[in-house]
Amino acid sequence: MEDERDEFVQLLTASQPAIYACILSLVPNRALAQDVLQETNLTLWRKANQFIPGSSFFAWASRIARYHVLELRRKQRRDLLIFDEELFDELAARQAARVEDVHQFTEPLRRCLDRLPKQHRELLAERYGPGGAVSKIAQARGQTVGAISQMLYRIREALLNCVAQRLQEGGS
Amino acid sequence: MSMDELEMLIAKLSDGMLRPDESQRLNDLLKSDAIAQECYLDHLAIDGLLDREFSGATSTAAESAGNPLSRVLKQDLSKNTIRWGLVTCALVLAFGAIGGRYLWRNDFEKQPSQPLMVHLGFEPETSSANGQLMTSEWQNKFGEVIDRYEGITAFEGRKMFRFRDSDDGPQQTYELVEVVDLDSLPEMKLNEGMELEASAFFNAIEPDSESFVFELSMLVYHEDGTLLQHTSSTDQQPVATSVSKVQADNDLRTWQKLKTRTALPAGSRRLVIRLSVSKGAEEQSGEIAGIFADDVSLRLVHAM
Numbered sequence: 001m002e003d004e005r006d007e008f009v010q011l012l013t014a015s016q017p018a019i020y021a022c023i024l025s026l027v028p029n030r031a032l033a034q035d036v037l038q039e040t041n042l043t044l045w046r047k048a049n050q051f052i053p054g055s056s057f058f059a060w061a062s063r064i065a066r067y068h069v070l071e072l073r074r075k076q077r078r079d080l081l082i083f084d085e086e087l088f089d090e091l092a093a094r095q096a097a098r099v100e101d102v103h104q105f106t107e108p109l110r111r112c113l114d115r116l117p118k119q120h121r122e123l124l125a126e127r128y129g130p131g132g133a134v135s136k137i138a139q140a141r142g143q144t145v146g147a148i149s150q151m152l153y154r155i156r157e158a159l160l161n162c163v164a165q166r167l168q169e170g171g172s
Numbered sequence: 173m174s175m176d177e178l179e180m181l182i183a184k185l186s187d188g189m190l191r192p193d194e195s196q197r198l199n200d201l202l203k204s205d206a207i208a209q210e211c212y213l214d215h216l217a218i219d220g221l222l223d224r225e226f227s228g229a230t231s232t233a234a235e236s237a238g239n240p241l242s243r244v245l246k247q248d249l250s251k252n253t254i255r256w257g258l259v260t261c262a263l264v265l266a267f268g269a270i271g272g273r274y275l276w277r278n279d280f281e282k283q284p285s286q287p288l289m290v291h292l293g294f295e296p297e298t299s300s301a302n303g304q305l306m307t308s309e310w311q312n313k314f315g316e317v318i319d320r321y322e323g324i325t326a327f328e329g330r331k332m333f334r335f336r337d338s339d340d341g342p343q344q345t346y347e348l349v350e351v352v353d354l355d356s357l358p359e360m361k362l363n364e365g366m367e368l369e370a371s372a373f374f375n376a377i378e379p380d381s382e383s384f385v386f387e388l389s390m391l392v393y394h395e396d397g398t399l400l401q402h403t404s405s406t407d408q409q410p411v412a413t414s415v416s417k418v419q420a421d422n423d424l425r426t427w428q429k430l431k432t433r434t435a436l437p438a439g440s441r442r443l444v445i446r447l448s449v450s451k452g453a454e455e456q457s458g459e460i461a462g463i464f465a466d467d468v469s470l471r472l473v474h475a476m
Contacts, residue, residue: 025217083199
């Protein structure tokens with residue numbers, strides 16, 4: 001029993017970044033995505049005895065996360081939703097089909113981050129660290145918000161390419 | 173569809189800068205376009221993973237291996253304005269944009285884990301470009317954060333808090349206070365049947381330790397006020413309180429755990445967590461040798 005619980009927690013640990021990333025894809029608002037993640041984790045814990053050891057934990061967890069995303073969309077004002085119903089359904093279905101890909105990104109991404117030029121890593125740290133905002137970064141650097149946003153997009157794209165390459169090569 | 177336009181809109185969405193008209197345009201570009209949707213999902217996946225990586229919300233393999241139930245979930249609470257204020261001992265701990273965490277971990281008694289909202293130890297983690305926790309700024313002469321003291325080491329991590337000087341009251345109370353701005357915790361959605369539980373660990377090596385009483389209390393206020401000006405004699409009445417006490421034992425090898433829990437009435441704005449140690453009046457006031465606190469945590473739990 002103790003071993004099963006430990007294993008469950010280990011699986012939950014390892015899946016956290018990817019569960020959050022999947023939620024963020026469907027709820028592209030960090031604060032709301034954090035809310036959904038909290039709700040998801042509570043449900044995962046309550047339903048821990050329903051998880052079948054040996055099956056894909058991440059697939060199970062991401063299904064529960066999608067349920068909580070739907071719940072959030074039901075409660076949220078229509079005008080605050082980024083995606084309309086039709087598009088949301090398309091994105092959710094597409095994401096469900098590639099959900100394991102996200103989970104596999106985690107470790108290769110860390111290796112790819114190590115390879116980033118120092119100034120790019122510093123920019124990411126500023127953007128994603130506590131209190132980070134593109135407007136603040138732009139002001140501090142004397143650049144436009146658009147320029148910083150584009151730079152971040154290029155860095156993310158470079159990381160995506162790096163991750164894809166690593167996965168293709170069969171390693172992390 | 174222009175990839176440049178799609179990229180620009182995805183970038184703005186990721187950076188929280190998308191206007192309503194651009195949001196509609198993004199919907200139009202993504203709808204029924206498989207390639208655009210794959211591009212979008214790829215970028216948001218990386219965006220989400222980076223968010224976790226740099227907000228201090230990622231559990232490393234080493235952490236998991238060392239203690240499977242420690243630091244499992246971490247969550248960015250970049251708007252969290254949790255700060256320490258030492259009431260009578262004038263110790264001020266300022267957390268800026270703290271990287272708060274959700275942690276799953278075994279508690280002291282090896283009971284089933286509960287989701288942990290904030291872990292407030294005394295570790296000297298610094299706020300850096302890597303988005304780790306802010307350093308606690310200790311600015312006082314009445315208590316201190318230390319590594320060890322005459323054979324006692326921290327309950328968790330490397331640092332613990334040592335109470336040193338008391339107030340001048342007859343009870344000789346040593347206090348450490350943490351003030352939590354509940355509005356700044358975006359995940360503070362207490363559903364029906366949920367409560368907040370605080371826990372902390374105490375230890376003592378005083379020659380007559382049994383004369384000390386450790387106390388952990390929570391006070392909930394409706395008013396916001398100035399967070400760092402909470403005092404024991406505040407005019408504001410709490411809307412909810414809870415307290416837990418224990419007589420100090422005479423065993424410096426073991427840390428004593430206190431837990432207390434409270435519901436949050438609607439409209440709750442401020443939570444004060446207070447750690448205190450009191451001693452009999454017949455003893456002399458002033459500096460004490462060894463009373464310590466560590467590993468203060470706040471959890472969301474089901475009401476009993």
